[in-house]
Amino acid sequence: MITESYFFTTSRGSTERDHGIRPLIASPTVLGTPASPQTTTQRKSRRKISWDVVRVGCVTLIMLYHATFLSVDLHPELEPRTFVFPYEVGASLLLVISAYFACVTIGRGTVLRYWWSRIARLVPPFIGAVLVIFLVMRLAAVDDWFLPDGSDLAAHLLMLWHWKPEDYYFLDGSHWTVPLQLMGFTAAAVLYKSRWGRSHRITVVLWTAVLLPMLQWPLRISDPSELYRMLIDGFGFHRWHLFVAGVAIWMWSSKRLTTPHFLGLLATCMSAQALHNHEVTPEGLTADWGSTIAVCIGLVVVALTARGPDWNKVVPDWANRPIQWYAGISYGVFLMHQTIGYIVSRRLQDLGAGATLQTLAMLTTGVLLGWLLTRIVEQPAHRALMDAYDRVHTRWHTASPKG
Template structure:
């Protein structure tokens, strides 16, 4: 998911680092990104409960419709992540500040959702949903895939993608190379093309390189970074636009055609955002969805599938079962956001700020 975690405005107003003042109008514009995240998360949920559930398990009462487009909400998450993470590093003083910021935003809510999901699927889930202890422990790291374990919730695969992107951006920050991000993006795109060529020719390409550098998704993160640079007037406008076009071309060459359409659609959405065409997304309903989007993403799939499966076998029509599962996911996400995600983030950041302010012994 997604810059998946938490509302974008909090990244500015509640950050753990000292930073330049936000320009007039930025907060409202960032609220639009937050709302986009919420809509993307909702699209992923509807896709999973309709199209994906049907393909994996089969609804007892066929719906007659699906929402396959929701599957590509994660790509919009990746653009938002590129935008927000580069913005965060642009305003961050130390690597430790960034690590605390990311940890406080991601892990407390994730661990709570992981525990709740595990309890629910063991109680009412399908047999194949129930993880063993080793799988649970591996999942606490968010790196279960590279460790060789299954995701307890199928949506968790994006979290590893996000972590590796954060780690790489932090590395460039520590090396003081973020001002060379256009060249770094050009290098990413060349590596993506090299990977695609190797795949088509049957040549070996390092799995570790592909995973650590996110070569399946890095053009989407690059697009987000480039739109932030346009938004913040960083670097040459022509160069940023040229790299946006190069990123889209790389997606079109390296990936299946549908992903070019996805990239083009996400680019159009961000162009509207920068042009002020998404102000209608500042409605409180969309902002509410944005606020709970991370919790919703973490909680919806495994728990929702268990609920749908159980309700359908109790005779509840599939559409009603989906509606009830969606209502439950939204309710749980609201509670997780209110009682764990936001309080834990505040507490960790306040403690970090206190430690930074404390005089040396």
């Protein structure tokens, strides 16, 4: 049962309250009026290093999965890696974390400003990353690899891949999360303003969002119509349980959900993840149990991070700044590392480099390009778009008749 009447009301005194969100990977952001120096000092002192550690871990696992497993799977001519991490786990957990922090931050300022802040944080670096990736794919083209043209660039910028995957190809496969984030933040804003985000109705929404995709799973794997597939994949139907898990973790950590209810909901989300990791192959129905178990373990880690104490007593002080720096650029790393990393690996192999050097080069390139994208595009664009919003908002209120 819910112990408070309003689902999206941020709990008083929460240590996560002053830790902002950004799509997929968060760094401190405050929605509303710029903080005073005193408030900023207090916010820094209350920041939980544990969240940065979790985000860093998730992004590192994503890069390892792409560098050591998916690179060779997609491009078999690449030399097999000595170390292989074959589990698809990091991106799923980052969706969970995003949903959690959406609940933490949505009550700050107006809902419209919250939504605009998410768009301002998510979209500009996505556009910047896509343009850079397109140019690299064109200028450093590899024989027999996909060579995109202008229509492919436009389709990727419009995020059409989930809707018509046979017609619209990914320039970078990591970007599958971006439209889901946009829909998730929009849904959060709508729920916050509606009665379905209040009282016990929110539990109906959560259970429906996780059970409905599970109930239609037999239809999903039975060669459904193209229209059905397009709608299900386009709206990320089979990923909804990840957002539900993030909301449930926030409700439990802020004591809006009892432990038995939370465990039941979390177990159902884990079951949905297991179904999602089944696919029909020529050999029959197969399951990726390794990835499923990894995600389930990650859900427990995220839940304990949300409700438990900070890890500042086990993380040495000297590690705080590097961890926070990496967490701060990790959205850029996420956007930039995959396709360009594959090209770097192939070019190094052509020069005689071995598998280990290729992996290290892909990881290093991802971090460097992610840092540049964060500094050159993400941070300035977010500041400019939020300043523009605040100016328009102020002028509109000033011009509006009072009383």
